[in-house]
Amino acid sequence: MSSFPARSTRGNALRWGELSPQVMERSWWPQWSDVLTSTDPARLREVAEEPPMGQADSATAFTLARLLEKHTQAQSLTFLTREGYGDSPSTLNKKPRVTVPPDRVIHLHEDTLNTTVSAKIARLNRVPMYWIPEGHAWFVGADIYARSFLVGGSAVCIEAIMGCSELEAHLIKPHDTVAPED
Known part of the structure; x- marks a missing residue:
């Protein structure tokens, strides 16, 4: 799985793992809502634009x-x-x-x-x-x-x-259940 980045107030890409490393470490299928609820509110002020839903980055x-x-x-x-x-x-x-x-x-x-x-x-x-x-x-x-x-x-x-540093990728294993994204 490769997540679409959020955008900062400066227009830069923000990886989900930069905002909420703990969500990315414990979940193979991270949800944007989990990132929002576990990120320091001061850091959230940097987010100008959520990852697009339904339109790939x-x-x-x-x-x-x-x-x-x-x-x-x-x-x-x-x-x-x-x-x-x-x-x-x-x-x-x-x-x-x-x-x-x-x-x-x-x-x-x-x-x-x-x-x-x-x-x-x-x-x-x-x-x-x-x-x-x-x-x-x-x-x-x-x-x-x-x-x-x-x-x-x-x-x-x-x-x-x-291994691609330009992508925020997460490995999904055969036994993992794919849940609908929020």
Whole structure:
């Protein structure tokens, strides 16, 4: 899991662990509400903007995309975006779509890795909720109300994510239960 940062009054990214190290140490699935209730009120005054809910942080997405590109040989990539997810570009209306329970329309758009994940995100002017490379070497997903990405992949891929100093990543183990984010 990779959390989206909060923003300081100066516009700098604030990692959840910087605000509340104790929450990050005791929880593999930290919640923003836990960070808020366990952070020194003086430190909270630095927070000008909470992590976005339902719109992935673009800096986090670009970093993750650059890292994941090194872990696939795929020539094509499928992105899925939920209809009504923020201001979906009108170009998505021309893309194939599927309906999933409970009556949610998901737009599918495909591209090659020649344009790169990063370029696709920039061209859409938003971060798709799901990224699936041909061959399924890894998978990225985010709930509509999420403040983080969930990433599945090989041990080498996940180790690279965990070791990336630009991401605030937390390892989720197979026996862990994924709770809805607040």
